Amino acid sequence: MRNVQQEEIxxxxxxxxxxxxxxxxxxxxxxxxxxxxxxxxxxxxxxGEISTPVFMPVGTQATVKTMSxxxxxxxxxxxxxxxxxxLFLRPGHELIREFGGLHGFMNWQRPILTDSGGFxxxxxxxxRKITDEGVTxxxxxxxxxxxxxxxxxxxxxxxxxxxxxxxAFDECxxxxxxxxxAQEALDRTLQWAERCRAAKQDRGQALFxxxxxxxxxxxxxxxxxxxxxxxxxxYAIGGLSVGETKPLMYEMxxxxxxxxxxxxxxxxxxxxxxxxxxxxxxxxIDMFDCVMPTRNxxxxxxxxxxxxxxxxxxxxxxxxxxxxxxxGCSTCRNFSRAYLRHLFNAGEVLALxxxxxxxxxxxxNLMREVRRNIELGTFGEFxxxxxxxxxxxxx
Ligand SMILES: [Zn+2]
Numbered sequence: 543m544r545n546v547q548q549e550e551i552x553x554x555x556x557x558x559x560x561x562x563x564x565x566x567x568x569x570x571x572x573x574x575x576x577x578x579x580x581x582x583x584x585x586x587x588x589x590g591e592i593s594t595p596v597f598m599p600v601g602t603q604a605t606v607k608t609m610s611x612x613x614x615x616x617x618x619x620x621x622x623x624x625x626x627x628x629l630f631l632r633p634g635h636e637l638i639r640e641f642g643g644l645h646g647f648m649n650w651q652r653p654i655l656t657d658s659g660g661f662x663x664x665x666x667x668x669x670r671k672i673t674d675e676g677v678t679x680x681x682x683x684x685x686x687x688x689x690x691x692x693x694x695x696x697x698x699x700x701x702x703x704x705x706x707x708x709x710a711f712d713e714c715x716x717x718x719x720x721x722x723x724a725q726e727a728l729d730r731t732l733q734w735a736e737r738c739r740a741a742k743q744d745r746g747q748a749l750f751x752x753x754x755x756x757x758x759x760x761x762x763x764x765x766x767x768x769x770x771x772x773x774x775x776x777y778a779i780g781g782l783s784v785g786e787t788k789p790l791m792y793e794m795x796x797x798x799x800x801x802x803x804x805x806x807x808x809x810x811x812x813x814x815x816x817x818x819x820x821x822x823x824x825x826x827i828d829m830f831d832c833v834m835p836t837r838n839x840x841x842x843x844x845x846x847x848x849x850x851x852x853x854x855x856x857x858x859x860x861x862x863x864x865x866x867x868x869x870g871c872s873t874c875r876n877f878s879r880a881y882l883r884h885l886f887n888a889g890e891v892l893a894l895x896x897x898x899x900x901x902x903x904x905x906x907n908l909m910r911e912v913r914r915n916i917e918l919g920t921f922g923e924f925x926x927x928x929x930x931x932x933x934x935x936x937x
Pocket of ligand 1: 865866869870871872873874875899900901903
């Protein structure tokens with residue numbers, strides 16, 4: 543029964559340009575929030591369903607640091623992200639292909655999204671040379687060996703990695719950037735997006751285009767419209783959270799979303815804080831990823847319903863309470879702040895794992911609450927209460 547309904551949804555929500563493929567990817571819009579642009583949806587992939595709005599934990603090197611796939615399943619992660627640039631350099635995409643792609647290699651059987659490598663090529667690699675053809679760079683790893691990534695290569699690598707959702711190769715510009723440079727990079731990104739679409743052969747994977755355009759609203763709009771005209775399975779907003787102010791980031795999201803289709807997923811790349819997630823759900827975003835919860839956890843900085851807890855602070859030396867009394871994660875149910883502080887101070891590896899469990903639970907639970915409130919039609923009130931409470935920082 544469900545299959546029949548799902549097939550109908552597939553047909554209804556599959557972009558016309560993709561109707562001739564046999565991809566199982568689909569997005570169905572379930573509900574619009576009455577007082578904001580927030581929306582509840584469902585993405586279907588060949589590795590399962592994803593409820594949106596969703597947060598994707600980052601597993602850069604085919605692992606969400608310190609977490610096993612079982613841990614991630616228990617935390618309720620429905621999709622994870624992995625980084626093409628890192629896996630291309632080590633251990634190499636052909637090796638991963640031999641193991642059945644990322645799903646087989648890391649034994650994670652739920653959906654995976656890979657980025658195109660663009661962001662890392664522009665942020666980590668040395669001696670980049672950008673031409674219309676692609677990017678030549680020296681890696682940050684293998685003794686500075688020279689590599690070339692073209693749009694076609696970025697797709698080929700992602701096909702070997704076998705993620706459910708793959709991304710077009712884009713040029714990521716620094717902030718601030720002049721309008722001329724932002725436009726030049728945007729034009730190149732649009733050409734590359736078309737080449738990515740033409741190069742893609744694996745019909746089991748969905749391909750998302752990436753909106754660029756720096757901090758120029760009219761360029762963002764143009765980028766979005768051109769990508770939609772080409773036709774992708776979903777649309778990402780890239781090049782944000784690169785040092786601009788929050789109001790400017792939100793303005794760029796607002797400049798982009800109206801040009802994106804209602805019936806396809808919208809993904810804000812590399813964002814952000816819990817506040818950013820709530821603010822951008824409010825503006826119509828469906829998907830997020832960020833290293834913040836996992837990276838901060840390993841630094842001993844925890845997210846809570848009332849703000850940040852820096853566990854190394856002396857005030858927690860004899861504190862018998864959990865990181866967050868309102869949190870239901872296994873770390874908060876079993877361990878005191880005093881014990882966690884001790885583990886961090888002693889440099890014990892368990893500290894990193896317990897901290898990651900808490901921070902990922904906080905993010906994933908936040909998105910569960912966000913979805914529940916959109917379903918109830920109360921997201922606007924939830925947002926107000928959440929933001930007010932989070933301002934009571936205690937560190
Ligand atoms: Zn917790």
